[in-house]
Amino acid sequence: MTAQTFGDGVSQIELWHELMQFYINEAWLLDDRKFREWLDLFTDDIFYFMPRRMNVGRHDLSRELSEVGDLAIFEDDKTYMTMRVDRLDTGMAWSEDPPSRTRHIVGNLVIEPLPDGDLKARTAFILYRSHHETDENIFAGSREDHLRKEDGRWRIYKRVIVLDSNVILAKNLSVFF
């Protein structure tokens, strides 16, 4: 592959490989329930957002995703994300006790440079969740992350998750995306 490079001379393929490892690691952290370590992949100013996905006509696709200011499925800052993780450690977070069994499959990585050496990374995911005896959910969607280097490693400062669902066919979303 031609050595197309970003600003600091790192080749695109090297960067793609680095980011892919980052996302594979993230998926294992989630599925191994290492949520504290997962939380540490996000900056303190993280904006973690999952808009509602409307079912609209083709001529109305500009309305398909709810905007910031409308009600979202997730609109978390670091405090809310930390509360979600802290909750699990109280021993009384019933929706996750017994915990979900999850499998995050992440792929289709596309990266795009941003000013100041930041990156935009899009991934597609399938999240399988099994809970209690027979509950099963499959969530499919995409994530668009903004990342920057902090202390020599990538951290996410903005994540927008778009589910490929209108009415969510799950009793709750007590798992992370």
Place this chain on the structure above:
Amino acid sequence: MAVSNKKYNAIDLETGKLDSRIFSDQDIYQEELEKIFGRTWLMIGHESLVPNLNDFFHTYMGEDPVILTRDDKGKLHAFMNMCRHRGNRIVQADVGNSKNFMCTYHGWTYSNKGDLEYVPGEEEAYYGALERESFHLIEARVDTYAGIVFANWDPGAPSLEEYLGDARWGLDIFFNRLDCGTEAIGPVKWIEPINWKTAVDNCSDNYHVPTTHLSAILVQGKHFGVPRTTHEQQFESPNKHLFINGHSMTLRFLDRPDQARQTHGVNQDNRAVFEEYYRTTLPEAQRRLGSIRAGQLQLGNHSIFPNGVLGFRLAHPRGPLETEFWHFVVLEKGMPDEIKRALRMGNGNFNGVAGLFEQDDMDNWRGVTRSSLTPLARKYSHDLSMGLGRAGSDPRFPGTVAERYTSENNQRNFYRRWEDFMNAEDWADIPIEPGTVEFEGTATMNG
């Protein structure tokens, strides 16, 4: 209707025993669709969801899909989303703007006032014999309260104002406080494996909060500085539980008029902003609601019969064992952006499908729902005996008032109200409590 003909006796008001079959029986469910969802005023939307001429918002009344339209004159309509030819849906989108709705099966086309305006081949295929005027979309009665749109299929039903009755005295405290009115954002939609009544019943259940939601309470305390309710505060709270005309509400006493309301999203960092807001808006609220409702009370958990849950949130029935839940957040239009953001994030992240609080409810409600699925289990009734005989009138409030904040009085009354509808031939048999309370202030149903 004579009591001796009473068919359903689900709740025993003497003992608090509840027949759990009402949560899972398919025949009972079918009857609910007709006798409850076919008769009551149902919340279907909010004016802010259809702000422009020719906007539409797709909603439900029970299991029936309904199109809420604002026509080209600004008038609201609610139509069954059903072509009068072969019954197909004529709208497939959640929202949009259109003067016409064309059925994609054969092209029958309706105006957003419900008139059948165009039929392909009307002269040739139908020989001009089709009486188009008789194929108006099935239209429900529509009325609004403080921006919330209600609809009703039953021409024999009383007005929305009578249906809400004195419950409006309490609802006004949240929904009708300011001249600017409210807006609804949302909904987040998801399917819960529960009977719809369990979610409504739970609105009156202050008992579950310290157990079901303990994890969320603990982290809210840690990160938001919201203190954990003590045993004494939980069980000896002076706050009141009211039951009025089928509607349930908790009223909480404020320490002072500008006290930040106890709601999701208020924390130690923004509490002062909330208090400033309540201080600034107090004179207007007092003019509209009087000093008691504007400055001494907060509307807490409440439900609007049959399926309104904690404000303008909807539990749409989807068979006895499933409910499609619609989570909205209602904001006062004039709120500063910082407050809107805090309430949006707070209500979005604490309640809703991913809510730190609400995600812990569903498995419990499912357990309640499914507890009657076997012949053995349904022999054992549910117990709603808490606070039996400990409710009555209170000169300060309309309706029936439980002595204690934690009581099952409202749940008992909810199921009694359910029986009112299930055992009635028509609206003539369904009691409506006459309004008795004086509405201090200038606020009306709309304005």
